[in-house]
Amino acid sequence: MPKQNKSINDSLRQLDEIVEWFESREEVDVEKGLDKVKEGTALVKDLKGRLKEVENEFKEVKKELEETAEE
Amino acid sequence: MAWRDDAARSAGVEKYKILSYNAIDQIAEHKPQETEELGRIKGIGPVKLRQYGETILSIVNEEKQGEPQAASGQEGILTVSEFLDRTNSLLSRSLPDAVVRGEVSSFSEHRTGLYFTLTDEEDESVLHCYMPPGAARETGAILEEGMQVKVAGDPNIYKPRGKFTLVAAWVEPVGEGSLRKAYELLKKKLESEGLFERKRELPEFIRKVGLITSRSGAAIDDFCRNLRPLGIKVEFFHTSVEGARAVSGITRAINYLGRAGTDLEALVIVRGGGGLEDLQPFNNEQVARAVFASRIPTISGIGHERDVPIASLVADAAVSTPTAAAVRLNSTWDRAFEELPAREQALLNTFSGLLKGKKARIAASAGKLSQYVEYIVSTPGRAARELERSLARLKNDVANQKVRINELSGYLARQMEKAIKQARNNAEARETYLKSADPERNLKLGYTITTDKQGKVLKSAKQAKEKKEMVTRFTDGEVESATRNL
Numbered sequence: 001m002p003k004q005n006k007s008i009n010d011s012l013r014q015l016d017e018i019v020e021w022f023e024s025r026e027e028v029d030v031e032k033g034l035d036k037v038k039e040g041t042a043l044v045k046d047l048k049g050r051l052k053e054v055e056n057e058f059k060e061v062k063k064e065l066e067e068t069a070e071e
Numbered sequence: 072m073a074w075r076d077d078a079a080r081s082a083g084v085e086k087y088k089i090l091s092y093n094a095i096d097q098i099a100e101h102k103p104q105e106t107e108e109l110g111r112i113k114g115i116g117p118v119k120l121r122q123y124g125e126t127i128l129s130i131v132n133e134e135k136q137g138e139p140q141a142a143s144g145q146e147g148i149l150t151v152s153e154f155l156d157r158t159n160s161l162l163s164r165s166l167p168d169a170v171v172r173g174e175v176s177s178f179s180e181h182r183t184g185l186y187f188t189l190t191d192e193e194d195e196s197v198l199h200c201y202m203p204p205g206a207a208r209e210t211g212a213i214l215e216e217g218m219q220v221k222v223a224g225d226p227n228i229y230k231p232r233g234k235f236t237l238v239a240a241w242v243e244p245v246g247e248g249s250l251r252k253a254y255e256l257l258k259k260k261l262e263s264e265g266l267f268e269r270k271r272e273l274p275e276f277i278r279k280v281g282l283i284t285s286r287s288g289a290a291i292d293d294f295c296r297n298l299r300p301l302g303i304k305v306e307f308f309h310t311s312v313e314g315a316r317a318v319s320g321i322t323r324a325i326n327y328l329g330r331a332g333t334d335l336e337a338l339v340i341v342r343g344g345g346g347l348e349d350l351q352p353f354n355n356e357q358v359a360r361a362v363f364a365s366r367i368p369t370i371s372g373i374g375h376e377r378d379v380p381i382a383s384l385v386a387d388a389a390v391s392t393p394t395a396a397a398v399r400l401n402s403t404w405d406r407a408f409e410e411l412p413a414r415e416q417a418l419l420n421t422f423s424g425l426l427k428g429k430k431a432r433i434a435a436s437a438g439k440l441s442q443y444v445e446y447i448v449s450t451p452g453r454a455a456r457e458l459e460r461s462l463a464r465l466k467n468d469v470a471n472q473k474v475r476i477n478e479l480s481g482y483l484a485r486q487m488e489k490a491i492k493q494a495r496n497n498a499e500a501r502e503t504y505l506k507s508a509d510p511e512r513n514l515k516l517g518y519t520i521t522t523d524k525q526g527k528v529l530k531s532a533k534q535a536k537e538k539k540e541m542v543t544r545f546t547d548g549e550v551e552s553a554t555r556n557l
Contacts, residue, residue: 008276008407014413016291024423030432033425040418047411053300058295060286061306061327 211356250347281328297397317352343373353380372396433445514546
């Protein structure tokens, strides 16, 4: 996994957990619920940032040449 | 030349890797004496110079000295060895890098190398071929009797045997039949070794990828154009993807991109479509093994007609076009793109649900609150009224009190008056009484006060008789008297 502050995988998993949390209970404590929603919204925002359109980078690597030309 | 061939043979590499023909020509032409001169010849770099420089120089000098080399000392007459050497030189110069096509009529593999014979189908001419073990392995040549092949190499007379051979640099099957045969052979071999079994999972959300393909051709564009714009970093290693050179090129590319320290998440090998002949490098054993040995998961997007290229069979993921390879890479991001909107929606729903809940609670509280407020608001009225009433009462009382006070004070005043009158009356009475009781008045009336000489009042005759002497007070003075006994 590339070094990102928080990997996409982890963010998605956390998001899953939050949704799970809501779905698993009958009564939701409003205050706690709002906190979780806030957390979730931050995650969504972060992920959206990662998924937004950014041009790909293309770089040709110089292969290690032997010092005499081969062809 | 002979030296070069020997050196190449012992090092197990292609001859041109030691010294190219060009370089040899240059050496022959210029006959360098010093290492510096030698170094200036194109094709000889510092490493070669270090490794072979002296040897080359000594050979050049030898040639110079012994031209012509006549160990027998007689002019024009050569030894067998010399003759063969000369012939070999000639052969190399006139038929460098020859490519010969023929049918494999026999072959055997030994520790010393691969030995096979090529037969011309037309007139049955025979050519003995030899391939050094290193070259055979490196180029992944697979032979079978009856196979049509093309062999690239140099003509050489093997001196110990005096045998004319073609020293092969590489061998390739030629013609549909042979190509397919070679393909089947290799496929079977690698399958039995289990190279097709292992499939590694591609990591999710791939951001760094290595690309192996040719700079020219449509494949590279197809791939790059179809890659999702997510800031993916593509490291591209150019190599030929056709012909014999491709084998070493692709292998080198895989090894380079997969070297220790790189953080590429996948290796993509693509090329456009082609027939068995075009795709030869990808049906080559060496390439196949290099793909399998790749440290990084491999995606192959090699266009093919009927038979799936063996490199694709070995790769961790195989698709049939460069575009499809890009799509396959994009798919590693699917989960994020799919799940995110759903999660976001779920979150929003939850949020609005929560808000509704909160609103409801607030409404309920508000309702109660307004009731209280109503009550409180109306309460002041009542309190005020109460207060008013009390005030009124108070006022009343106060008024009453005032009246009473007034009354009282009047009454008091009158009483006071009465009392004063009374007191005055009493005082007057007393005065009157006192006046009447005043002894002077009595004296004036003729009464007298008799006291003894000391002044003590005598109230009785008896007292007087006792005292004998007495003083009598009249209104106009006193008289002294004494009692007489009668």
